[in-house]
Amino acid sequence: MKKINIVLFGVGNVGSALINQILEARSKILNSSQLEINIAVLVNSKIAFYNNNTINNSWEADFKTYGYPYKLSHILNHVKKEKLTNLIAVDATASEDFVKNYKELIRNGFHIVAANKTANTLSDKFYKELRIELKKHNKQFLYETNVGAGLPVIKTVQDLHLAGEEITKIRGIFSGSLSYIFNTFSNNNKSFSEVLEDARTRGLTEPDPRIDLSGKDVGRKLLILAREINILKELSEVRIESLVPNHLNGKSSISHFIENQQELNLNFEERRSKLKSDEVLRHIGELDVASGELEVKLVTEKRSSPFGSLQEADASFEIYTKSYGNRPIVIQGAGAGAAVTSRGVLSDLLKISEKLECI
Ligand SMILES: NC(=O)c1ccc[n+]([C@@H]2O[C@H](COP(=O)([O-])OP(=O)(O)OC[C@H]3O[C@@H](n4cnc5c(N)ncnc54)[C@H](O)[C@@H]3O)[C@@H](O)[C@H]2O)c1
Numbered sequence: 001m002k003k004i005n006i007v008l009f010g011v012g013n014v015g016s017a018l019i020n021q022i023l024e025a026r027s028k029i030l031n032s033s034q035l036e037i038n039i040a041v042l043v044n045s046k047i048a049f050y051n052n053n054t055i056n057n058s059w060e061a062d063f064k065t066y067g068y069p070y071k072l073s074h075i076l077n078h079v080k081k082e083k084l085t086n087l088i089a090v091d092a093t094a095s096e097d098f099v100k101n102y103k104e105l106i107r108n109g110f111h112i113v114a115a116n117k118t119a120n121t122l123s124d125k126f127y128k129e130l131r132i133e134l135k136k137h138n139k140q141f142l143y144e145t146n147v148g149a150g151l152p153v154i155k156t157v158q159d160l161h162l163a164g165e166e167i168t169k170i171r172g173i174f175s176g177s178l179s180y181i182f183n184t185f186s187n188n189n190k191s192f193s194e195v196l197e198d199a200r201t202r203g204l205t206e207p208d209p210r211i212d213l214s215g216k217d218v219g220r221k222l223l224i225l226a227r228e229i230n231i232l233k234e235l236s237e238v239r240i241e242s243l244v245p246n247h248l249n250g251k252s253s254i255s256h257f258i259e260n261q262q263e264l265n266l267n268f269e270e271r272r273s274k275l276k277s278d279e280v281l282r283h284i285g286e287l288d289v290a291s292g293e294l295e296v297k298l299v300t301e302k303r304s305s306p307f308g309s310l311q312e313a314d315a316s317f318e319i320y321t322k323s324y325g326n327r328p329i330v331i332q333g334a335g336a337g338a339a340v341t342s343r344g345v346l347s348d349l350l351k352i353s354e355k356l357e358c359i
Pocket residue numbers: 009010011012013014015043044045046091092093094095097098115116117145146149203204205206207335336337338341
């Protein structure tokens with residue numbers, strides 16, 4: 001019998017879906033894998049709820065009622081005091097600041113599972129130091145949902161690379177958010193801001209939708225895959241076409257952007273009016289290994305092409321390698337959404353637990 005103790009940072013779309021999936025799957029996992037999953041602490045940006053009993057369906061009310069203003073040091077003291085082992089920190093925040101805590105968490109016995117892409121896309125220096133710290137403390141760090149949400153993209157690229165397969169190019173619709181937005185926008189008469197608002201309220205975009213529209217989210221994913229195959233780049237080196245006008249960029253608040261998002265309509269209306277009846281807009285990421293170029297752009301595709309015929313929030317990744325020649329490995333499916341993402345996080349948790357000691 002094994003038990004893992006999770007501290008969940010980020011109780012938003014993905015974090016909440018994860019708790020509900022764990023509640024639903026917990027007894028099945030206990031029976032099939034002799035693994036008990038305990039969510040020891042729930043944390044959002046303000047409060048932490050220390051769960052001394054088994055978490056149950058009233059977790060949301062308990063979190064609000066019994067949550068205390070939180071400090072990381074309190075959480076570290078709590079897990080020590082309670083002698084919790086097999087600790088895993090889940091980062092389901094979108095915070096650039098939070099990842100600065102990873103090294104401290106590792107030093108205090110935590111493995112890490114991250115949906116947050118930030119830790120893998122800060123400087124090359126941070127990227128390498130984090131891996132040194134993990135090795136030093138014999139801790140694991142899994143982040144499959146960083147690219148393609150629940151789709152097995154990172155593992156596939158890692159396995160090919162590890163086996164000595166030469167990856168030559170990765171090209172695709174990297175963003176489930178923008179896939180949904182441009183599928184919908186190209187196929188009806190709704191304004192761009194209406195489509196964007198619909199995607200946001202369905203939990204399909206980043207908490208700040210400008211992270212998607214500016215191309216930064218796809219740029220991050222390209223960088224993550226590039227680093228997996230030893231292409232040492234910085235985010236600033238990715239060539240990105242931003243779809244956010246300067247006056248609505250990251251320097252203003254999210255609510256200011258949302259209040260003014262109709263200002264995007266004119267530009268996108270113009271792009272849509274230029275489409276022929278057999279064409280659609282598609283947001284593409286490309287990593288060319290030979291040139292070392294990483295590029296993010298909005299293009300026009302034929303409706304009948306593989307990318308043009310994608311539906312809903314589908315992402316699609318074409319991985320070109322030496323052995324597969326000009327017929328790439330294709331990984332395709334929903335590339336955004338809380339349910340598919342949290343399932344990917346849960347799968348990472350189970351993978352980590354396989355290597356942990358029984359207690
Ligand atoms: N939604 C998807 O389809 C998807 C897919 C892949 C990856 N992700 C990633 O998952 C993460 C979460 O996305 P989401 O849609 O659930 O976001 P969200 O905004 O709904 O939730 C984020 C949560 O993090 C909390 N938080 C912020 N700063 C914190 C801090 N310092 N400490 C503790 N908690 C903090 C917030 O209070 C909130 O509860 C993001 O990094 C996103 O990129 C999402």
